[in-house]
Amino acid sequence: MSFIQLRNVSYKYPIGKRDVLKDINVNVEKGGFYALIGANGSGKTTFCNVLRGFVPHFYKGDLRGDVLIDGKDIREWDMGELAQKIGFVFQNPFTQISGVKDTVFEEIAFGLENLGVAVEVITQKVEEVIGLLGIEYLRDKNPQELSGGQKQRVALASIIVMEPEILVIDEPTSQLDPQGTEEIFKIIELMKHKGKTIILAEHKIELIAEKADKILVFQDGEVVMQGTTEEILTDQRVQEYGAALPQYALLGLEMKRQNWEVDRIPLTEQQAITTVKGLVAAKGGQICHS
Ligand SMILES: Nc1ncnc2c1ncn2[C@@H]1O[C@H](COP(=O)(O)OP(=O)(O)OP(=O)(O)O)[C@@H](O)[C@H]1O
Ligand SMILES: [Mg+2]
Incomplete structure (x- = not known):
């Protein structure tokens, strides 16, 4: 059985007249790197919100079909347990920063702290992630005072430190320059090599071409194409669907x-x-x- 399975999934937000996800059938294999592409408003973020259980647990709305994470229906997952299994990096890094911590170090430690992990273990893990992301220079800064790109790095660090099996990452490089973007992709690749399952919504198609295993093309709430990176990115229909090659x-x-x-x-x-x-x-x- 696939690690993540969506069968005939449709979804309508509570405020909204029409389905924003339409009859989606997708299987995600463990350890794969899946990229979600498609025009603005095509449903990528909503799809991510379904995977992490925000739909249906938080946004009630109208969810039809089955979403199975590791064989268990999304409606049956306990949100706390699901949050440990699926790390979610928001499209907007400003919403990820907790707002209650004074330093980047404490911010990254926040999630582990909430789980009651021992202080020595937290310190060691946070140091490790800070090194991994090369953000030593941000350690003592106030998270609120960071630039957008710095916030994106800290947001990613605060998720990676939790060691989730699945990483759902929604446009992590929107605030970054090309070099910063490369760095984030390197980290994501490293996570893949550690066996994590990666689901990444991203517009930067050249990097997707280099790194992703599989691609899902979204158009107006539908997954109109899915396949290997090579199959999808050599097919001109991708452009007709509003995404780039x-x-x-x-x-x-x-x-x-x-x-x-x-x-x-x-x-x-x-x-x-x-x-x-x-x-x-x-x-x-x-x-x-x-
Ligand atoms: N909270 C909400 N309530 C109602 N409708 C919403 C909500 N969030 C998004 N939508 C609508 O759902 C559709 C899909 O939006 P979504 O944000 O999932 O697209 P996206 O592919 O992530 O776009 P982008 O590339 O701009 O991030 C859009 O029509 C959007 O207006
Ligand atoms: Mg989005």
């Missing part, structure tokens, strides 16, 4: 349209180089000056 894939598709013998549409820089080398070799290497 990587630049390298667009180039490959256009070359193919112009009858170049591109046997594999590249998604990443490395793959694009391989494609070009293949084309050059096929032409007897004439355009290569050594």
Whole structure:
């Protein structure tokens, strides 16, 4: 059985006339890295809220179909237990900061403190995560006074420190520059290598192309495409559904349209180089000056 299963799931917010999730069927395998893509308002955040039990426990609304987390229906999960299993990083980092702690160190420790973990263990774990995210320079700062990007790093740290099995991360890089974004993706990759199951809503398609295993494409509340990263990001329908394709894939598709013998549409820089080398070799290497 899949780790997370959604069967015929539809959802309408309490205030709202229409379904914002429509008949969704998705299986998530343990240890996989799933990216959610799609236009603004297509339902990615709502989907994340279903997984962490916010729907139906907090937003009542109208949830139909079955959501099974590790085999257990979402309605039967105790919210406290579910919160330990699924770490959730909000789209808006300003809502994640507790507002009751004076330093970043205490902020990251907050969740473990609430679980009654021994102080020595908390200290050790918090130090470890601070090192992992490279945010030593923020340790004694007031969380309220951080920039958006710094808040995003602290929000991620405060979830990772809890060691949840599943990480649901909603646009963690919206406030970050390209370098900060790379850093966050590296952390997410590290979490995957530790065996965590990752569900990430993100618009930055070039990074998704490099890192994700599977992709779900959302459009107007429906999952209109799902498959491996390679299957999805070489398919032009993605654009019709309002999401972007990587630049390298667009180039490959256009070359193919112009009858170049591109046997594999590249998604990443490395793959694009391989494609070009293949084309050059096929032409007897004439355009290569050594
Ligand atoms: N609390 C709410 N009550 C009623 N409707 C909502 C609520 N939150 C979101 N919606 C609506 O649900 C739909 C899906 O929104 P959602 O935030 O899930 O999209 P999204 O794909 O995450 O968008 P974005 O890329 O902008 O983050 C939108 O039409 C939105 O207006
Ligand atoms: Mg969203």
